[in-house]
């Protein structure tokens with residue numbers, strides 16, 4: 011599923027109209043799809059208030075409101091203009107709600123959801139009154155009452171192409187037909203929150219897009235149920251070079267994540283002096299192999315994939331040299347993370363990277379690998395990097411990008427700011443390693459791992475606004491189910 015400009019979206023709509031599709035039927039399906047996604051996210055009924063302008067964006071919110079009411083939600087409406095000034099379709103959608111709607115916050119319990127239907131792709135320039143006042147009211151309810159803001163199509167007031175503009179800051183943005191390009195820019199990311207897509211068969215995404223929204227609708231079949239006669243040899247064997255004294259947690263998190271994502275066997279390779287600190291906290295399912303040459307052992311043990319880097323800052327100098335030498339020779343596919351990447355950068359060996367390598371830098375690690383690209387736009391930098399070094403790059407950040415030679419770059423919509431804590435990256439590399447070991451293409455392994463870790467962290471929000479790496483681990487199984495059920 012690609013990203014399009016506002017103008018390209020209008021062209022897709024025009025093409026649908028020429029084929030005889032009505033704007034009203036698009037709006038009905040858009041509003042229903044938005045409500046379905048909201049009901050997936052909020053299974054317990056609560057209170058929903060639609061904030062609408064006079065355009066069709068408000069129509070989407072009114073249709074969604076009707077479905078929420080059917081599901082037992084208390085509803086209310088805050089309209090910026092008298093009904094006589096609204097467009098034809100929103101007026102019709104208002105009549106389909108039949109009863110008069112209160113314009114005060116509904117009483118009762120459950121989540122307070124604000125449907126932002128002030129402006130969609132029709133937004134031009136800074137949000138004007140009376141819309142600006144309603145946007146401020148939403149922001150106030152979000153800050154002071156724990157309200158959740160769900161934007162219809164786009165957060166109101168942001169530009170569909172650039173994502174620039176001060177307007178509504180949403181927790182979720184449910185975009186219709188095809189995701190708008192502005193949602194993928196740093197400014198758009200800061201306003202949009204979690205992006206969900208309502209695909210409409212009559213608005214097919216254009217082919218050949220450079221950026222794709224990653225998710226279960228666009229990539230079905232990546233996590234199919236296992237055949238009944240599956241055995242642990244089919245699940246993949248992973249060799250792990252991770253952890254050192256003071257950084258044992260990184261190895262535990264990566265190993266546990268690999269197991270939870272379905273790896274058949276995980277072996278941690280360590281130097282003898284690291285054993286006392288690393289063996290005890292390891293989960294019992296992990297094999298710990300001790301030798302003076304753990305790097306050589308890991309590379310020659312016949313593993314299906316390697317995970318190299320979490321917490322290995324204290325690896326011996328001979329170990330580091332062995333690692334760099336081994337990476338240049340034939341070896342199984344490998345995830346390279348954290349200090350594994352720092353060693354490469356420090357030694358000036360980034361040119362070793364090729365199609366066997368899935369690298370997972372955060373922005374700081376990326377800067378060390380490619381200082382000249384770090385100031386560029388993230389998408390351009392990611393593409394330039396894999397053109398220079400033909401590996402798979404998972405570039406972390408508030409929204410992760412996955413780039414690989416010859417592939418459209420993928421944009422991961424899951425995860426939240428509560429994940430900004432140590433150890434999340436170790437979990438991600440373990441999960442990606444498990445998928446590599448099962449023979450998945452590196453760019454699929456990377457994208458799926460990012461999606462699942464972000465989704466697991468979203469599930470953990472039920473416990474509170476901050477998600478630790480252990481919370482993410484606990485929810486990985488549920489995230490895998492969510493993917494398989496294609497509900498997110």
Ligand SMILES: NC(=O)C1=CN([C@@H]2O[C@H](COP(=O)(O)OP(=O)(O)OC[C@H]3O[C@@H](n4cnc5c(N)ncnc54)[C@H](OP(=O)(O)O)[C@@H]3O)[C@@H](O)[C@H]2O)[C@@H](O)CC1
Pocket residue numbers: 023032033034036037038040063064065066067068069070097128129130131132133134135136137138139141162163164167186
């Ligand atoms: N078309 C379709 O088939 C489908 C469309 N769909 C939905 O419709 C959305 C697009 O709807 P839309 O074209 O009616 O525009 P919309 O975003 O509601 O706003 C236009 C109004 O905003 C006003 N306005 C503009 N800038 C402003 C500002 N800065 N500050 C204040 N006001 C401002 C402008 O007023 P004017 O400047 O003309 O006075 C105009 O009246 C789309 O995003 C999707 O959600 C889906 O249902 C699928 C089918």
Ligand SMILES: Nc1ncnc2c1ncn2[C@@H]1O[C@H](COP(=O)(O)OP(=O)(O)O)[C@@H](O)[C@H]1O
Pocket residue numbers: 348371372406407408409410424425426427428429430431432433434435436437438
């Ligand atoms: N604001 C945010 N929104 C969404 N995801 C985030 C945010 N901050 C961090 N993350 C995710 O959390 C993970 C942190 O990884 P990393 O920085 O490598 O952590 P560590 O090295 O401490 O394990 C990344 O996958 C990143 O995309």
Ligand SMILES: [K+]
Pocket residue numbers: 067126127128129130161162163164165166
């Ligand atoms: K909106």
